[in-house]
Amino acid sequence: MAISLKVNGEDKRIDADPATPLLYVLRDDLALNGAKYGCGLGQCGSCMVVVNGEAVLSCMTPVMLMEGREITTVEGLGTIEEPGPLQQAFIEMQAAQCGYCIPGMMMSAHALLRRNANPSDEDIRQALGTNLCRCGTHMRIMAAIRRAGELMQAAGLPAAGEGRTG
Amino acid sequence: MRIIRAFSFLLTLLLVAAVAFLFVAWRSEIPVDEQAASAAHPPELVAKGAQLAAVGNCIACHTVPGKPAFSGGLAVPTPFGTIHSTNITPDPETGIGHWSEAAFERAMREGVDRDGNHLYPAFPYDHFTWVTPEDNKALYAFLMTRQPVKAETPDNSLTFPLEFRPLLAGWKLLFFRKGQLQPDPGQSAEWNRGRYLSEGLGHCGACHTPRNSLGAEDVERHFAGGEAEGWQAYAIDENSKAPVPWDAESLAFYLRNGWHELHGVSRGPMAEVTGNLSLLPDSDIAAISIYVASLMGEPSPERLQKAEQLRAQFGGGRIIQASDSQTPPAPAASDHPGAAIYQAACATCHESGRQQPFGGLNFALSTAVHAPNPQNVVNVTLFGLPPADGKASAVMPGFAAMLTDRQIADLLAYMREQFSDEAAWQDLEAQVANTRSGKYHVAVRPSDGIERAPHNVGAKEE
Numbered sequence: 290m291a292i293s294l295k296v297n298g299e300d301k302r303i304d305a306d307p308a309t310p311l312l313y314v315l316r317d318d319l320a321l322n323g324a325k326y327g328c329g330l331g332q333c334g335s336c337m338v339v340v341n342g343e344a345v346l347s348c349m350t351p352v353m354l355m356e357g358r359e360i361t362t363v364e365g366l367g368t369i370e371e372p373g374p375l376q377q378a379f380i381e382m383q384a385a386q387c388g389y390c391i392p393g394m395m396m397s398a399h400a401l402l403r404r405n406a407n408p409s410d411e412d413i414r415q416a417l418g419t420n421l422c423r424c425g426t427h428m429r430i431m432a433a434i435r436r437a438g439e440l441m442q443a444a445g446l447p448a449a450g451e452g453r454t455g
Numbered sequence: 456m457r458i459i460r461a462f463s464f465l466l467t468l469l470l471v472a473a474v475a476f477l478f479v480a481w482r483s484e485i486p487v488d489e490q491a492a493s494a495a496h497p498p499e500l501v502a503k504g505a506q507l508a509a510v511g512n513c514i515a516c517h518t519v520p521g522k523p524a525f526s527g528g529l530a531v532p533t534p535f536g537t538i539h540s541t542n543i544t545p546d547p548e549t550g551i552g553h554w555s556e557a558a559f560e561r562a563m564r565e566g567v568d569r570d571g572n573h574l575y576p577a578f579p580y581d582h583f584t585w586v587t588p589e590d591n592k593a594l595y596a597f598l599m600t601r602q603p604v605k606a607e608t609p610d611n612s613l614t615f616p617l618e619f620r621p622l623l624a625g626w627k628l629l630f631f632r633k634g635q636l637q638p639d640p641g642q643s644a645e646w647n648r649g650r651y652l653s654e655g656l657g658h659c660g661a662c663h664t665p666r667n668s669l670g671a672e673d674v675e676r677h678f679a680g681g682e683a684e685g686w687q688a689y690a691i692d693e694n695s696k697a698p699v700p701w702d703a704e705s706l707a708f709y710l711r712n713g714w715h716e717l718h719g720v721s722r723g724p725m726a727e728v729t730g731n732l733s734l735l736p737d738s739d740i741a742a743i744s745i746y747v748a749s750l751m752g753e754p755s756p757e758r759l760q761k762a763e764q765l766r767a768q769f770g771g772g773r774i775i776q777a778s779d780s781q782t783p784p785a786p787a788a789s790d791h792p793g794a795a796i797y798q799a800a801c802a803t804c805h806e807s808g809r810q811q812p813f814g815g816l817n818f819a820l821s822t823a824v825h826a827p828n829p830q831n832v833v834n835v836t837l838f839g840l841p842p843a844d845g846k847a848s849a850v851m852p853g854f855a856a857m858l859t860d861r862q863i864a865d866l867l868a869y870m871r872e873q874f875s876d877e878a879a880w881q882d883l884e885a886q887v888a889n890t891r892s893g894k895y896h897v898a899v900r901p902s903d904g905i906e907r908a909p910h911n912v913g914a915k916e917e
Binding site: 330 | 800862
């Protein structure tokens, strides 16, 4: 079935079984490999993307429900040459170890920072409660998210990503 | 002249009635006990009190999530306004640090505080009146040895004239019977113990019995199902909609572990209850289960036959091939608009065959899908089951960001049709919208205890 999606601000048309999880469409059809397959059960958070501003687990989201919604993946937060504030902060704080969970972490953080550019540690812990990291870089991830909030405020962005997609 | 006489007669009558009422309503103050908070209590008594406080689930109402245990201040919404729970730590100024054991006992038995004020029946003294003096002694010893916390209780905001506490004497005349529970000699000691715990301190009926327009439990419909914190407290009498009828054994397992393979996991306020019950010895859990199962009665032959099928299909001992999103979903079973959503978004977990409590329950076993009111399945679909902090727990992601109100309504209508023989739910979309927006307030908390799990992940109130 042909399905129209809006991903990172671009209109895409893909041909897929409507029940296909969004994750596979992103990775296999659109070559957006940021979102990762972790558990496939919506329990680890490595597949997290942002849909209409909210964090959504793409491994259990059938693509048929995404018609007309705005999807943002980690690739939509910036480029290698010009990283967005979240990406910049994760680099500065060296928040990735193996890095597998990081795109999911960043997308949960992105949804949080859109609502609240100055989150407390408690807010961050709550928003990222379902993102698992087995390397144990949690303290650096927390620091990176706080830093991203600062960068966004310094750049005068009202909330994350307003100038970008999603 | 005649008018004046009639008027003065009426006035006298009113005055007499008022005096009589105040006489009935009036309770004396029990003097301050300066030593109460510093008195020593035997450790065994304190330990027994800790168990009993767990049965009473005192912590759930007397603690604001995330704040120190028992320091009160939780806003309890009622149809009559908002009541705030009191500080029951032994702080002398803001808690019960000046309460003698007699004052505590009177509060439990009669619903009157140390100063002589009538308490609102949000404090379930209609149940606690049955607690024995020995158990009250242990509860008192436990509470008086907690860390005192200075925390003022916020004022209540109730509809006029309910702020006037003497009126509660009228409520008590109508609905409150002080007394001890007489054991039923026709029943076993275990059954009687279970009744004592369930009807007394456990106050199961406070949630599981429907309430009348004046907020009192409808005794004619004991355990016929009620409501708590935006969740349906299912009928636990003969009206239970559990597809596999409960028996004493399955209830005991559920209350002990917080889940049962043929019934699913406890959640909402019941998760706090099963969490607390972990302090109880098996014998008390068994007693509660024997008593409650006896009230559910013998299921009909049809129900038993259906249950036998379900047990054979879903009971333990099967070899499980777990699946995840890499398993292609089966094609939708019908062209119902909810069928495709169910197959793609739900069936991958709920029909994977993974065991409770970590796998999704097959909805053929789900009381929520068979219940008269869909509220619980609405709550779980929107907000999921948030994970406990730092320990294994049942977990389900919320679908609020993925599904629209209409899509959830279609999905639930399909599940109702597919998995139960019950009549379709009405006005689902509006119910989903009101739950999502917070117009209908639901508390959704992780299951790992009030102090450690402060966040309500449900919708904020409008």
